[in-house]
Amino acid sequence: MSLHNLHNLCYRITQYKICEVKFCCRFKASPYFEHNLTSDLCSLQTSLIQRFQSTLVVAEHNNEKLTPITLNAITAAGKLGGEVSCLVAGTDCAKVAEELSKVQGVKKVLVAQHDCYKGGLPEELTPLVLATQKQFNFTHICAGASAFGKNLLPRVAAKLDVAPISDIIEIKTPDTFVRTIYAGNAVSTVKCNDPVKVFTVRGTSFEAAATDGGSAASETVATAPAVGVSEWLEQNLTKSDRPELTSAKVVVSGGRGLKSGENFKLLYDLADKLNAAVGASRAAVDAGYVPNDMQVGQTGKIVAPELYIAVGISGAIQHLAGMKDSKTIVAINKDPEAPIFQVADYGLVADLFKAVPEMTEALK
Numbered sequence: 001m002s003l004h005n006l007h008n009l010c011y012r013i014t015q016y017k018i019c020e021v022k023f024c025c026r027f028k029a030s031p032y033f034e035h036n037l038t039s040d041l042c043s044l045q046t047s048l049i050q051r052f053q054s055t056l057v058v059a060e061h062n063n064e065k066l067t068p069i070t071l072n073a074i075t076a077a078g079k080l081g082g083e084v085s086c087l088v089a090g091t092d093c094a095k096v097a098e099e100l101s102k103v104q105g106v107k108k109v110l111v112a113q114h115d116c117y118k119g120g121l122p123e124e125l126t127p128l129v130l131a132t133q134k135q136f137n138f139t140h141i142c143a144g145a146s147a148f149g150k151n152l153l154p155r156v157a158a159k160l161d162v163a164p165i166s167d168i169i170e171i172k173t174p175d176t177f178v179r180t181i182y183a184g185n186a187v188s189t190v191k192c193n194d195p196v197k198v199f200t201v202r203g204t205s206f207e208a209a210a211t212d213g214g215s216a217a218s219e220t221v222a223t224a225p226a227v228g229v230s231e232w233l234e235q236n237l238t239k240s241d242r243p244e245l246t247s248a249k250v251v252v253s254g255g256r257g258l259k260s261g262e263n264f265k266l267l268y269d270l271a272d273k274l275n276a277a278v279g280a281s282r283a284a285v286d287a288g289y290v291p292n293d294m295q296v297g298q299t300g301k302i303v304a305p306e307l308y309i310a311v312g313i314s315g316a317i318q319h320l321a322g323m324k325d326s327k328t329i330v331a332i333n334k335d336p337e338a339p340i341f342q343v344a345d346y347g348l349v350a351d352l353f354k355a356v357p358e359m360t361e362a363l364k
């Protein structure tokens with residue numbers, strides 16, 4: 001290694017706030033020694049870079065409970081190294097702050113309560129995130145890639161004049177992220193040179209952080225004045241005893257092959273036996289068989305359960321984009337050439353109207 005290169009390395013290290021770096025080495029050392037010195041310096045640099053990261057995770061919740069994808073975002077934030085703080089903004093969210101303070105890996109919980117945070121509107125939350133960023137100078141800001149995160153973080157990024165990185169599936173280094181493109185058919189590695197990295201996290205790509213064992217400190221942050229350009233009126237949520245689609249361990253999904261909304265009863269009966277959530281292809285949603293919050297795929301929800309059972313679904317790439325990371329895939333289709341069989345671990349070439357009731361009966 002030349003003296004010049006060593007200087008460069010030292011300079012890069014000192015950029016990360018090391019005041020004094022002492023090297024005890026002879027510059028005319030053997031190539032073996034030089035190699036070791038270079039790799040030691042590089043790993044020192046990596047660990048220093050990681051140590052000086054600080055990440056803000058914007059928590060998604062309903063004032064009562066944390067939305068599970070926030071736990072996946074916390075795991076992703078932990079991979080950056082450095083401290084992880086969570087921002088909880090709501091109207092009466094003390095319970096959520098308490099829940100978050102026990103989550104492993106969270107160092108600080110920042111709490112902001114104001115009526116204008118009702119419904120988590122991005123117009124109201126953005127000034128709060130910006131003010132929090134100004135106060136704490138985070139190197140990264142993230143949230144789950146849910147409707148909440150996808151709504152909020154691009155706005156935050158625009159206001160910070162940085163490029164948002166959406167739906168990441170892996171973190172290579174604190175500035176390099178992996179995400180899928182072309183409906184999951186290609187993987188893109190993105191290096192971000194912005195001073196603050198703003199990104200959303202695909203929940204199915206990171207384990208959920210443990211909900212106990214943590215002991216984060218809580219701190220109240222000043223609320224920004226209400227913007228008032230939008231108002232949250234109400235939301236009507238589908239009530240269901242079944243598990244939520246994106247976090248269910250088993251998902252049974254139906255496609256156009258079901259032929260009607262009434263026939264989805266066959267899938268509900270099977271799902272009840274398996275404690276499964278029920279999903280659908282876009283064709284089934286577009287045909288009005290089921291509501292669109294059940295859609296799995298590129299323009300629907302991304303799921304990665306232990307078991308995914310696709311019934312009467314052909315396996316278009318846009319559908320596969322939402323479920324191909326499932327641990328075990330079972331397909332039931334009467335067409336042996338259906339593309340779904342190419343990704344299925346178990347395929348049953350059969351008429352669904354015969355096979356599904358038989359499966360349900362066998363589980364009784």
Ligand SMILES: Cc1cc2nc3c(=O)[nH]c(=O)nc-3n(C[C@H](O)[C@H](O)[C@H](O)COP(=O)(O)OP(=O)(O)OC[C@H]3O[C@@H](n4cnc5c(N)ncnc54)[C@H](O)[C@@H]3O)c2cc1C
Pocket residue numbers: 254255256257258280281282283284295296297298299300301311312313314315316317318319322332333334335338350351352353
């Ligand atoms: C931009 C874009 C985004 C999209 N996003 C999504 C998305 O998010 N999710 C999504 O799913 N699609 C999406 N699509 C649509 C996608 O391309 C397909 O059209 C759709 O997935 C097809 O749904 P399907 O498999 O239910 O229907 P079909 O392709 O019509 O397949 C029906 C299947 O049922 C089988 N079948 C019929 N009767 C029976 C029976 N009695 N027993 C057993 N099998 C039977 C048939 O053999 C067939 O394979 C998108 C398309 C575009 C262009």
